[in-house]
Amino acid sequence: MTGLTNTPFLQNDMETFSKLETVEAMLSRIDDPTGQGDVVFTQVYREQARASAASADALEKAGIEQHPLAGVAISVKDLFDVKGAQTLAGSYVLRNAKPAAHDAAAVARLRQCGAAIIGKTNMTEFAFSGLGINPHYGTPVNVWDRLARRIPGGSSSGAAVSVAEGMAWAAIGTDTGGSCRIPAALNGIVGMKPTASTVPREGTLPLSFSYDSVGPLASTVADCARVYSAISASAAALVNRECSTLRLGVIRNYVMEGLDDSVAYAYEAALRKLAAAGVVLHDVTLPVLIDIPDVLQGGGLVAAEAFQWHRELLSSQEREYDPRVSVRIQRGRSISAADYISLLSLRERMIQRWSEQIAAFDAVLMPTVPTVAPKLEVLEDDGEYGRVNLLMLRNPTVVNVLDGCAVSLPCHERGSAPVGMSVVGDRLRDWQVLSIAQVIEQVLCA
Numbered sequence: 001m002t003g004l005t006n007t008p009f010l011q012n013d014m015e016t017f018s019k020l021e022t023v024e025a026m027l028s029r030i031d032d033p034t035g036q037g038d039v040v041f042t043q044v045y046r047e048q049a050r051a052s053a054a055s056a057d058a059l060e061k062a063g064i065e066q067h068p069l070a071g072v073a074i075s076v077k078d079l080f081d082v083k084g085a086q087t088l089a090g091s092y093v094l095r096n097a098k099p100a101a102h103d104a105a106a107v108a109r110l111r112q113c114g115a116a117i118i119g120k121t122n123m124t125e126f127a128f129s130g131l132g133i134n135p136h137y138g139t140p141v142n143v144w145d146r147l148a149r150r151i152p153g154g155s156s157s158g159a160a161v162s163v164a165e166g167m168a169w170a171a172i173g174t175d176t177g178g179s180c181r182i183p184a185a186l187n188g189i190v191g192m193k194p195t196a197s198t199v200p201r202e203g204t205l206p207l208s209f210s211y212d213s214v215g216p217l218a219s220t221v222a223d224c225a226r227v228y229s230a231i232s233a234s235a236a237a238l239v240n241r242e243c244s245t246l247r248l249g250v251i252r253n254y255v256m257e258g259l260d261d262s263v264a265y266a267y268e269a270a271l272r273k274l275a276a277a278g279v280v281l282h283d284v285t286l287p288v289l290i291d292i293p294d295v296l297q298g299g300g301l302v303a304a305e306a307f308q309w310h311r312e313l314l315s316s317q318e319r320e321y322d323p324r325v326s327v328r329i330q331r332g333r334s335i336s337a338a339d340y341i342s343l344l345s346l347r348e349r350m351i352q353r354w355s356e357q358i359a360a361f362d363a364v365l366m367p368t369v370p371t372v373a374p375k376l377e378v379l380e381d382d383g384e385y386g387r388v389n390l391l392m393l394r395n396p397t398v399v400n401v402l403d404g405c406a407v408s409l410p411c412h413e414r415g416s417a418p419v420g421m422s423v424v425g426d427r428l429r430d431w432q433v434l435s436i437a438q439v440i441e442q443v444l445c446a
Contacts, residue, residue, distance in 0.1 A: 019053035019060075019071030022169070023116055026073050029167045030119070036146075037167060039138035040158045042078045043085055044119040049073055052116035068226050070114030075168035077159050078120040079127060080104040081203035089205045090123040090155075092136050092320045093313055104203030106172055106214050106231040113230045118168050121158030125322045127174055127207045128306065128329065130182045130369075130392040131379065132157030135322050142373045143187050144418050150373040153183030153392070159217050160187045170218040170227045176207045176302060178369070178396025180215040181408035185368035185420025188410045190441075191217045192224045192434070193396070195405045195427045198232045206309055208302040210347070211400040221409060221438040228430070236431040241439050243278035248423075248436070249364035250281050254289035255395045260371040262412075266419035267367045270411035270444055277443045284364065288353040288402070295346050295401055299331035304340050307332025324385060347401060354402040355426050363429070363436050366395055368408040368420030396422070405430045407437040411444055 017025075030037035030044055037044075056071025076082065079089040081100035088094050103111060110117065122137050124130075132154030133139045140157050142150035143164040152161050156173030160183030163171050173180045175193040184191025196213040206212055216227035225238050250271060259267070275281050295301075306329045307314075318326055335343075358364050369392050379385045399406045404424055411421035423440060425433040 019056045019116070020050060023049050023053040023071070023073050023118065026118060026167050026169075029165060036140050036161060036165065040122055040140045040161050040165070040167060041075070041119045042088055042122055042137060042158070043082075045082075045117055049116040049118040052114060056114055056116075067113040067230070069110065069230055071116055072169045073116045073118040074110055074227065075118055075121045075159060075162040075171040076107055077123050077156050077171070077173040079123065079174060079205040080107050080120075080172065082107055082117065082120065085120065087205055089127065090125040090134050090137060091322075093317050100203070102203060105200035106204070109231050109233060110172070110227075115230070121156070121162050121171060123157055123159075123173075124155035125325045126205075126306070126310070126329075127155040127176060127179055128325045129154050129389055130178055130396075131385070131389050132183060133376070133379065133385075139376065141376070144373065149376045151186065151376055151379065153186035153369075153373065155179040156183050156217065160184055160189060160191070163217050163219060164189050170216055170223055172214060172216055172227065172231060174204060174207070175213050175215050175396075175400065176211045177393045177400050180217055181368050181396045181406060181420065181422065182392055184217050185408045185410075186373040186418055188412070188418035189217060189219055190221050190224045190410070190437075191215065191408045192228060193399055193406045194228060194232065194430050196403065198234070198428070198430060199228075206305070208305045210301045210305060210344070213400070221407060221434060221441050224407065225434045225438075228434070232430075234431070238431070238438055239435040241435055243274075243439060243443065244280070246436060246439065247280045247282070247360070247362050248274075249284040249358060249361040251286060251289070251364055251366045252283045253285045254292065255366040255398065258370050258391065259367060262372045262417050263367050263370055263419050266412040266416065267421060269413075270421055271365070274440060274443055279440075279443070282361070284361075286354070286357050288350055288357055289398065291346070291350055292398060292401060295343060295350065296397070298335060299328065301340070301343050301347070303328065303332035304335040304343070305332070307335075324382065350401065351403050351427075354404070358426060363423050363425045363433055366398075366422050366424065368422045369395055372417040372419065399424055403427045405433050407433055409437055409441050409444075
């Protein structure tokens with residue numbers, strides 16, 4: 001076990017150590033009393049993970065070809081059903097729920113590949129915040145600056161920290177307004193929001209039927225692609241691209257408002273590095289973004305659809321909700337059926353305009369979130385919590401509203417505060433976006 005470090009496991013680590021050795025090291029990190037395992041994970045499947053890893057090692061020793069994810073430790077956000085386990089979704093409200101009878105579709109696909117499901121991860125209650133704060137089960141702190149107790153980002157908070165602290169090789173989360181990409185950006189890893197229709201959501205507790213998507217978080221773009229391939233049952237693969245063949249739009253309106261100095265510096269420095277490598281960059285203003293606030297007004301489709309799902313629970317157990325979550329769900333009460341239909345229609349028109357406005361580019365770029373991770377103490381005030389939450393959600397929500405796909409990858413200098421750059425594409429351009437993100441990753445890491 002010597003030589004294992006306190007950093008995420010990459011592909012070369014799996015080639016150096018057996019699958020079981022790697023899983024044991026990750027379990028040790030989860031159980032380390034000086035670490036965050038007890039707040040990152042809500043459930044740990046030690047024996048299941050060991051069995052999957054040992055099986056993969058035995059098959060490898062016998063020379064039997066396996067899926068690349070065989071024996072690899074993957075954590076799952078605690079709103080995916082895992083057979084025999086409760087699905088808590090970060091809430092006390094569901095603590096008496098019956099154990100799931102079946103795995104969620106995405107979990108089942110990972111198991112079919114032989115993945116070692118290592119446990120369920122903590123999250124914002126019912127996935128309804130971009131900050132990652134949970135008053136019920138505790139809040140994992142950001143891996144960049146644990147002493148300062150900064151937010152992990154949400155809602156897939158535990159998913160991101162499990163990868164960033166080497167407790168899992170990869171994770172799956174959900175993304176309704178950035179819930180994979182926000183914590184990935186704030187913790188310096190890669191997070192993907194696929195086109196919603198490409199990964200089945202059966203067995204996944206919903207927030208918004210219109211915006212929910214299931215996506216991976218990992219240390220590299222290639223690792224994210226491996227997990228996405230499995231959960232989407234896709235036979236496609238990453239394509240090598242020359243920098244000079246890439247024509248990328250750099251969005252200059254809406255998503256650039258209110259950047260803090262760290263994000264602005266890291267993002268612009270990354271753009272200069274891409275240009276120097278031969279990537280063709282074009283500044284672009286997208287008129288469709290001007291209408292984003294209209295489709296989100298009053299909580300929009302998310303609040304309406306969340307309220308529909310939570311209506312009965314709120315009537316009987318509202319006191320057990322995080323009040324910062326329940327107040328946002330309750331906004332859906334005032335959205336009429338006519339308003340809801342109008343929002344659906346507006347969204348479809350915006351999706352069409354978006355497709356037309358980005359058609360000239362292979363993908364478009366934007367900062368994943370406008371600020372680095374703030375300290376938890378700053379968000380004790382409800383007003384500041386609300387302001388920062390909306391700011392964190394603003395940029396990534398664009399992609400959910402417009403039914404696109406996106407990959408957030410680190411673009412900051414080593415040792416500085418993590419900053420994410422998002423590579424964004426039209427719906428069903430997932431593998432193109434992943435391939436471009438890998439090129440960008442190679443340039444920025446050179």
